[in-house]
Every structure is written in C-alpha cells, then in structure tokens.
Amino acid sequence: MSRVSVKVDKNNDLTKIGAAIRARRLAMEMSQEALADYAGIDRSHMGRIERGERNVSLLNILRIANAMNCKALDFFLDADI
Template sequence: MPSATPKQLAQRKAFGARVRQLRLAAGLSQEELAHRAELDRSYVGQVERGERNISLDNIYRLADAVQCSPVDLFVR
C-alpha cells in the first residue's frame, strides 16, 4: 500500500487536532469518547494524533459522540 503524502498526513493531523479540541470542550476523556462512539480507545488516540485514515462511518460516530455535525470535525 502506498504511503500517505505530506498533504494527506497534514490533513489527518488537522482532523485529529479538531477531534481532540471538541472532545476536550465536551469534557470527555479519550476513553469516554471511544465508549460513546463505540470505538476502541487506542483507535481514538491514533485518530487524534493523525495516524489513521478515518472512515466516513467513524467520522459520523465521533460527531454523534461529541454532539456536533460531522462537518464540525473538519478545520475551517
């Protein structure tokens, strides 16, 4: 499988930083966010660090867990 480009890595990091920002604003730990989103805690950590190419399904799960629209997870 080809490696991610620098642009893709930057996009993943920006997305992860936004997830972390919204998680903290909601007063949630990674563990609680993972529980609410029905995801593994280590997966949430990898998303927040920009290490995962997250699926659309999981974007919706995270948005529901922090009670926002999926579009709000993307940096504006």
C-alpha cells in the same frame, strides 16, 4: 486509484481533523476513553485518529460526531479544511 495513507497526507489533513476532534472533546471535558466508548471505537484507535496517524473512515467520523452531539461538518470547519 491508490489509497490515501498518512504517508501521502501532504496537507496534514488527518492531523487537522484529529486535532479538531481532540479540541472539541477537551472543550466538552470528555476523556478519550469515554468518547471512544460512546462512539464504539477502540480507545487506542481513537488516540491514533486524534494524532492524525489513521485515515479515519467516514463512518467513524459520523460515530464520533454523534457521540459528541455535533455534526461531522463541524470537524472539517474547525480544521479549516
């Protein structure tokens, strides 16, 4: 089975998840740098996740959700995936 990359994300699911993370972060009035710090993720990597440029791992989704005091499922529901 081939790896999923941004180039084969025909449904733009990575972009949708990234947008959901960004929208929730902005609603919390949290900076991208603060979220990255709380989640233990490099700030530039967090930016790529929010722009849908990275295939974010499940562990990173869980770290981000924990840092935002929400469930990982919330990102998928917000993204309507």
